[in-house]
Amino acid sequence: MTNRRVTRRPPALVLLLGAVGLALFVVPLAGLLWRTPWSDLPTLVTSSMVTDALGISIVASVSATVFSALVGVPLAWLLARVEFPGRRLVRGLVLLPLVLPPVVGGAALLFALGRRGTLGEPLYQQTGLVLPFSIWGVILATTFVAMPFLVITVEGALRNLDERYESAAASLGAGRWAVLRRVTLPMIGPSVMAGLVLTWARSFGEFGATITFAGNLPGRTQTLPLAVFVALESDRAVAVAISLLMVVVSLAVLIALRERWWKVL
Amino acid sequence: MESLVTGAPLRARVVINRSDDFSVDVDISIQPGVTAALLGPNGAGKSTTVSAIAGLLPVDAGRIELGLETLDDPSTATFVPPELRRIGVVFQDYLLFPHLTVLENIAFGLRSRGVRRGQAAESARDWMKRLGIEGLERRLPGELSGGQAQRVALARALVVEPDLLLLDEPLSALDVTTRVELRRALAEHLVDFGGPKLLITHDPTEAFLLADVVYVIEGGVITQSGTADEIRLRPKTRYAADLAGSNLISGQAEDGHVDVGMFSLSIADHDVSGSVLLTIHPTAVSLHRTRPDGSQRNSWRTSVKVVERLGDRVRLQTGGPVPLTVEVTREAMDVLSLRPGVETWVAVKATEIGVEQWAM
Amino acid sequence: MAGCGGQGDEELLVSAAASLAGAFAEIEVAFEKAQPDVDVVLNFGGSSALREQILGGAPVGVFASANTSNMNAVATAGQTVGEPRVFAFNSLEIAVPAGNPGRVDGLDDFSDDGLLLGLCAEAVPCGELAREALSNAGVTAAVDTNEPDVRALLAKIEAGELDAGITYVTDVAAAGGTIQGIAIPDEVNVTAEYSIAVLAGAANQQTANAFIDMVLSDEGQAILSEYGFSSQ
Numbered sequence: 001m002t003n004r005r006v007t008r009r010p011p012a013l014v015l016l017l018g019a020v021g022l023a024l025f026v027v028p029l030a031g032l033l034w035r036t037p038w039s040d041l042p043t044l045v046t047s048s049m050v051t052d053a054l055g056i057s058i059v060a061s062v063s064a065t066v067f068s069a070l071v072g073v074p075l076a077w078l079l080a081r082v083e084f085p086g087r088r089l090v091r092g093l094v095l096l097p098l099v100l101p102p103v104v105g106g107a108a109l110l111f112a113l114g115r116r117g118t119l120g121e122p123l124y125q126q127t128g129l130v131l132p133f134s135i136w137g138v139i140l141a142t143t144f145v146a147m148p149f150l151v152i153t154v155e156g157a158l159r160n161l162d163e164r165y166e167s168a169a170a171s172l173g174a175g176r177w178a179v180l181r182r183v184t185l186p187m188i189g190p191s192v193m194a195g196l197v198l199t200w201a202r203s204f205g206e207f208g209a210t211i212t213f214a215g216n217l218p219g220r221t222q223t224l225p226l227a228v229f230v231a232l233e234s235d236r237a238v239a240v241a242i243s244l245l246m247v248v249v250s251l252a253v254l255i256a257l258r259e260r261w262w263k264v265l
Numbered sequence: 266m267e268s269l270v271t272g273a274p275l276r277a278r279v280v281i282n283r284s285d286d287f288s289v290d291v292d293i294s295i296q297p298g299v300t301a302a303l304l305g306p307n308g309a310g311k312s313t314t315v316s317a318i319a320g321l322l323p324v325d326a327g328r329i330e331l332g333l334e335t336l337d338d339p340s341t342a343t344f345v346p347p348e349l350r351r352i353g354v355v356f357q358d359y360l361l362f363p364h365l366t367v368l369e370n371i372a373f374g375l376r377s378r379g380v381r382r383g384q385a386a387e388s389a390r391d392w393m394k395r396l397g398i399e400g401l402e403r404r405l406p407g408e409l410s411g412g413q414a415q416r417v418a419l420a421r422a423l424v425v426e427p428d429l430l431l432l433d434e435p436l437s438a439l440d441v442t443t444r445v446e447l448r449r450a451l452a453e454h455l456v457d458f459g460g461p462k463l464l465i466t467h468d469p470t471e472a473f474l475l476a477d478v479v480y481v482i483e484g485g486v487i488t489q490s491g492t493a494d495e496i497r498l499r500p501k502t503r504y505a506a507d508l509a510g511s512n513l514i515s516g517q518a519e520d521g522h523v524d525v526g527m528f529s530l531s532i533a534d535h536d537v538s539g540s541v542l543l544t545i546h547p548t549a550v551s552l553h554r555t556r557p558d559g560s561q562r563n564s565w566r567t568s569v570k571v572v573e574r575l576g577d578r579v580r581l582q583t584g585g586p587v588p589l590t591v592e593v594t595r596e597a598m599d600v601l602s603l604r605p606g607v608e609t610w611v612a613v614k615a616t617e618i619g620v621e622q623w624a625m
Numbered sequence: 626m627a628g629c630g631g632q633g634d635e636e637l638l639v640s641a642a643a644s645l646a647g648a649f650a651e652i653e654v655a656f657e658k659a660q661p662d663v664d665v666v667l668n669f670g671g672s673s674a675l676r677e678q679i680l681g682g683a684p685v686g687v688f689a690s691a692n693t694s695n696m697n698a699v700a701t702a703g704q705t706v707g708e709p710r711v712f713a714f715n716s717l718e719i720a721v722p723a724g725n726p727g728r729v730d731g732l733d734d735f736s737d738d739g740l741l742l743g744l745c746a747e748a749v750p751c752g753e754l755a756r757e758a759l760s761n762a763g764v765t766a767a768v769d770t771n772e773p774d775v776r777a778l779l780a781k782i783e784a785g786e787l788d789a790g791i792t793y794v795t796d797v798a799a800a801g802g803t804i805q806g807i808a809i810p811d812e813v814n815v816t817a818e819y820s821i822a823v824l825a826g827a828a829n830q831q832t833a834n835a836f837i838d839m840v841l842s843d844e845g846q847a848i849l850s851e852y853g854f855s856s857q
Contacts, residue, residue, distance in 0.1 A: 116784060167321050169377070171320070173348050
């Protein structure tokens with residue numbers, strides 16, 4: 001007897017809309033590849049403008065991700081587990097950078113932490129520290145827009161975690177730190193990693209807040225997205241090369257992490 | 266198997282006022298080696314009581330003592346956190362840590378108390394052998410069957426040699442067949458534990474079979490306590506009466522008949538044999554003035570021992586050869602003029618007799 | 626995009642360099658008064674960004690560029706109709722926040738590492754010319770940021786986040802009290818040539834031409850000189 005598998009075809013409308021959605025992603029990418037100056041690519045990509053920008057982008061995005069983790073995970077824990085007055089308001093504030101136009105975020109940072117900013121001015125006068133126009137400014141601006149991704153992912157994971165596991169651990173003799181280390185964090189591990197990947201991805205592509213707060217200087221604050229923006233007006237070929245570079249780096253990171261973390265995303 | 270004699274009785278007076286319509290006020294005392302059941306409907310306050318004893322919830326008033334140690338006493342501001350109480354808990358759904366292997370799960374308690382990895386693993390393996398689950402060390406909880414998971418949970422709780430064992434609905438997560446099988450296994454393991462044991466359940470059969478003492482809890486208070494027989498025969502509340510529903514009779518089965526001592530009952534199952542436990546619901550028993558017709562039925566002549574009125578129903582105890590608790594309506598009682606001492610015929614259909622393989 | 630609503634049936638899209646913002650807004654009002662059924666929609670930005678938009682196919686009717694190279698790029702691509710016309714000149718000035726906190730007095734200060742200095746990005750006319758002026762003066766600039774257009778640069782100077790920048794004379798004038806200007810000596814200063822042209826993408830060539838005529842007229846030129854542009 002033959003083994004006939006009867007597969008049901010999805011409805012036509014679903015296929016059509018799905019195809020449109022796919023096209024939305026594929027077409028711009030295809031356009032980019034079509035315009036790539038393949039023969040000049042090696043020289044373009046190794047030019048100092050590009051290598052400088054790549055270096056700054058990597059340093060800034062990784063630093064922002066690490067910083068987001070250090071500060072964001074405890075914050076997520078507080079939001080998920082501790083009932084404090086004004087919790088809803090705090091959560092709203094933390095999520096604000098997600099909906100705020102990045103340029104507005106950058107402007108807000110400038111007003112607060114610029115050299116003449118509310119906090120920035122006394123900071124400058126006491127320590128001589130200037131945040132804008134430095135790599136720290138880039139990291140700060142990037143963290144500001146990207147950290148909410150981490151907080152929201154980790155908070156969600158903590159909420160979904162059955163707290164009884166932590167009770168079970170306590171009943172077995174684990175103190176609060178031990179419970180956190182040996183039960184809570186490992187159990188939300190995949191979600192934390194997914195959050196970190198999202199945070200990194202957002203950091204890598206950050207533009208508006210960076211250019212507004214940290215400025216734009218090759219070799220110091222010019223990240224890859226800023227370099228593309230500038231190159232678009234002066235040298236199209238460089239702009240395409242940088243865009244391609246960003247696509248390749250992003251794909252590489254996402255594919256490398258695909259197996260272990262994708263299923264949580 | 267040697268038993269662990271630890272000799273620390275549990276004395277727990279738990280008073281908790283959670284909200285307007287939920288409060289708990291219970292007093293439980295369990296001697297070492299004794300298994301007590303806390304039996305009640307959902308929402309009665311069982312889990313709250315257990316959480317308080319385990320240290321996951323502080324009491325608002327009262328006192329919890331285990332042996333000489335006071336675990337919780339608001340009047341002296343004493344509170345021992347859960348991680349420092351020597352209590353083993355088997356949770357409903359077991360709560361085995363999904364990211365750790367079976368061995369790591371069992372060794373968890375020891376590792377949390379600072380025992381070195383090698384030694385903890387050895388103790389864990391020891392317990393796995395005792396409970397018959399060797400070979401599962403590297404498996405993950407998600408790969409275990411219900412029975413295996415229960416034993417892992419038990420091993421995990423016992424390996425730290427606690428003074429008290431709490432079992433929170435240990436069988437409710439299982440399907441009926443597995444439950445019956447594991448009930449037996451659990452009973453065996455409980456015998457070997459020398460400290461006091463508290464079993465939380467909403468299943469009366471479980472309570473009556475596994476526990477020496479049963480505390481019936483309703484609406485946050487203990488409405489009755491005593492041995493299984495005491496509650497079954499003399500229930501004090503409607504709920505207790507409903508629980509005590511089933512008559513439990515043990516016997517030897519063979520080829521569709523069960524020898525219960527002075528009588529042989531016909532049952533529907535012709536395949537079962539050996540030691541069995543029969544359950545007959547009081548309402549499945551019919552009473553007659555004269556010998557009833559129909560050859561299928563189990564019937565015998567007996568006398569009424571005790572009559573109790575419970576609202577619009579009447580509960581009777583009948584005498585030999587098979588003493589039963591029977592429940593009939595008021596009308597029936599009047600029609601048959603049933604009073605203590607009166608003779609009556611009792612009949613039970615073979616299909617109404619529940620049969621369970623049971624070896625103790 | 627800035628557009629004041631005339632009651633027009635017809636729309637004329639004008640892309641103009643950021644520095645023309647104030648002047649062209651006034652010219653728009655005058656034009657719409659003269660041609661009530663035309664609605665002029667003004668689009669300001671860095672000239673190079675505007676060039677890219679036009680080359681990318683934006684339906685612009687008139688292009689006013691702050692330098693000739695951007696205009697030439699558009700013309701070479703065949704997008705202009707007729708010859709571009711030069712209609713104004715602008716020169717550069719050093720812009721500092723009110724009060725001059727950085728104590729800047731000339732182009733030489735632009736080599737000072739300790740000051741926070743900004744320029745327009747090189748691709749933008751304002752940036753290109755500023756670098757030319759600095760080179761004329763023999764100064765190696767210690768720049769801290771290249772802003773994408775003149776308005777972004779001005780915003781940072783106004784806020785005091787930068788100690789100085791190089792912008793157009795017209796920008797300093799337009800900023801009022803928040804920005805002070807420090808003159809650049811004529812020998813080293815550079816002049817920007819503003820040119821204007823009708824584009825192939827114009828919906829109505831006549832209307833577009835009329836707008837250019839307005840810009841070149843006495844009225845238009847008067848408005849431009851009010852804002853600090855020169856006709857030399």
